[in-house]
Amino acid sequence: xxxxxxxxxxxxxxxxxxxxxxxxxxxxxxxxxxxxxxxxxxxxxxxxxxxxxxxxxxxxxxxxxxxxxxxxxxxxxxxxxxxxxxxxxxxxxxxxxxxxxxxxxxxxxxxxxxxxxxxxxxxxxxxxxxxxxxxxxxxxxxxxxxxxxxxxxxxxxxxxxxxxxxxxxxxxxxxxxxxxxxxxxxxxxxxxxxxxxx
Amino acid sequence: xxxxxxxxxxxxxxxxxxxxxxxxxxxxxxxxxxxxxxxxxxxxxxxxxxxxxxxxxxxxxxxxxxxxxxxxxxxxxxxxxxxxxxxxxxxxxxxxxxxxxxxxxxxxxxxxxxxxxxxxxxxxxxxxxxxxxxxxxxxxxxxxxxxxxxxxxxxxxxxxxxxxxxxxxxxxxxxxxxxxxxxxxxx
Numbered sequence: 001x002x003x004x005x006x007x008x009x010x011x012x013x014x015x016x017x018x019x020x021x022x023x024x025x026x027x028x029x030x031x032x033x034x035x036x037x038x039x040x041x042x043x044x045x046x047x048x049x050x051x052x053x054x055x056x057x058x059x060x061x062x063x064x065x066x067x068x069x070x071x072x073x074x075x076x077x078x079x080x081x082x083x084x085x086x087x088x089x090x091x092x093x094x095x096x097x098x099x100x101x102x103x104x105x106x107x108x109x110x111x112x113x114x115x116x117x118x119x120x121x122x123x124x125x126x127x128x129x130x131x132x133x134x135x136x137x138x139x140x141x142x143x144x145x146x147x148x149x150x151x152x153x154x155x156x157x158x159x160x161x162x163x164x165x166x167x168x169x170x171x172x173x174x175x176x177x178x179x180x181x182x183x184x185x186x187x188x189x190x191x192x193x194x195x196x197x198x
Numbered sequence: 199x200x201x202x203x204x205x206x207x208x209x210x211x212x213x214x215x216x217x218x219x220x221x222x223x224x225x226x227x228x229x230x231x232x233x234x235x236x237x238x239x240x241x242x243x244x245x246x247x248x249x250x251x252x253x254x255x256x257x258x259x260x261x262x263x264x265x266x267x268x269x270x271x272x273x274x275x276x277x278x279x280x281x282x283x284x285x286x287x288x289x290x291x292x293x294x295x296x297x298x299x300x301x302x303x304x305x306x307x308x309x310x311x312x313x314x315x316x317x318x319x320x321x322x323x324x325x326x327x328x329x330x331x332x333x334x335x336x337x338x339x340x341x342x343x344x345x346x347x348x349x350x351x352x353x354x355x356x357x358x359x360x361x362x363x364x365x366x367x368x369x370x371x372x373x374x375x376x377x378x379x380x381x382x383x384x385x
Contacts, residue, residue: 062310063357065365065373066321070314070358075306077354080295120299124309132366198355 012093037153040092045094047102047167050146056193057084057118057173058139061180061197064129071128074137074177078120083141084112091163101169107144111169118170127177134180135146138193142171153193224265228280228338233288234371235296235348238330243355244269247303247325248380251311253318260325261311264380269301269327271350273334277345280336287318289348290332298351301327306356322380326372 058076086096096114104111118141123136152161174189180198184190246269249261271280286298303325311323330352336344355372359365360380365373 028242032284060306060354060356062369063355063370063373065357065377066314066358067360067362070310070315074218075310076300076304077301077303079297079354081290082292086215122306129313132368134370143306148223 003021011067033192035159036157037151037159039153040155041153043150043152043162045102045139045148047099047106047146047148047151047177049102050106050144052107052144053169054140054187054189055080055143056140056189056192056196057082057139058123058137058175059193059197060137060172062135062164064131064133064135064139067131069128069130071126073124073126074129074135075122075124075140076137077174081117081120081143082170083116083117086114086148086165086167088163088165090165091161092162094148094165096149096167099165100169102130102148103144103146103167103169106146107142107171109144111144111171113142114167114169118173123175125175125177129179134198135194136180136197138178138189138197139175139187140192141172141173143148144169162176201235211212221262226307227308228278228289228336228342228344229340230336231286231339232337233285233292234335234337235255235289235292236333238296238332238350238352239328240344240352241327241329244351245324245326245376246301246331247307248322248376249304249307249311250320250322250380251314251317252320254344254374255317257312258299261308262280263304264301264322266304268303271298271300272290272336273346275344275346277340278336279346280344284337285334285346286313288336292354296330296332296348297352298350301351301354303354303356304367310356311358314358317331318360320381321358322361323358324355324376325356326375328353 044149057080060076064070094112123139129135145168146164152160152162178184180191184194224231248265249263251261292297307323307325314321332348334348357373359377363379
């Protein structure tokens with residue numbers, strides 16, 4: 001099923017990965033260049049330019065000025081919704097599930113299916129907050145976005161690009177509380193919450 | 199194998215040359231295709247909810263509401279108009295969206311105040327947001343554009359202050375205003 005990887009190696013060596021046009025010819029060659037494939041009749045997807053930033057969907061900043069430590073449920077209300085979808089920019093129909101599966105393979109993340117979205121319900125986090133300190137209650141997800149190309153090996157053994165577009169999805173949510181006066185691991189959701197709200 | 203495609207925030211219907219421009223038509227004439235928002239400009243802090251508890255209060259009781267003012271994002275149209283709900287939905291679908299939902303902090307403040315352990319006096323819990331405005335441009339399906347100003351909120355800030363003494367210098371603006379505005383009458 002993954003025999004296309006060998007073909008992509010050929011494409012890569014030709015320096016045209018991500019833009020496959022069988023009609024393109026070399027400047028001194030009158031014969032149209034045809035990229036050969038040996039998995040005739042098969043269709044597959046390749047993703048590229050995949051980015052995976054952390055995104056907050058809920059957050060609140062809290063301040064305790066009561067004079068004593070508070071142990072409370074810190075609610076975080078909905079701020080933004082992440083969605084999973086596939087958009088075709090050229091060509092014909094695509095399998096959204098196949099595009100998302102390719103993004104999963106690229107990132108190693110568990111991603112939500114096309115058509116799904118993050119929750120808009122508020123979330124609560126139990127934590128302790130000393131007097132005079134700030135805390136951010138948050139929920140967020142990794143948002144994955146990438147371009148895709150759908151390839152088709154035709155019955156003559158020629159490689160066609162049958163569609164291109166973009167796919168996006170999101171990973172499993174992460175909920176937590178981060179004190180503003182304490183360090184958060186670099187690149188973490190907690191660090192994003194601290195940068196955004198503290 | 200499942201097949202599915204994302205569709206834009208609204209599907210545009212083709213328009214002929216006799217289609218009136220959106221700027222001269224009613225609220226539902228612009229079929230929203232895309233919405234751009236400018237960088238939001240803060241206009242000030244506003245409380246959405248303020249409540250208090252005192253020495254008589256016991257955990258589990260509801261705090262006494264002093265102010266209840268949920269924040270509803272809205273649009274003021276400046277050139278033409280489009281369906282507000284449709285535009286807000288498109289804003290929410292942007293890659294870096296501004297909030298478009300109603301901000302109601304009654305429950306958040308009540309839950310937070312449950313964390314106060316035996317208040318010695320009056321404690322005021324508050325929720326505030328920074329009100330912002332952002333110019334928005336709506337591309338309609340018939341290639342017309344309408345423009346307006348989105349009024350929404352950012353930087354939600356909740357907290358609790360003791361009315362026994364002024365907040366510390368490191369306290370946020372909202373804490374100072376909650377103390378000044380809601381403690382005085384009871385102390």
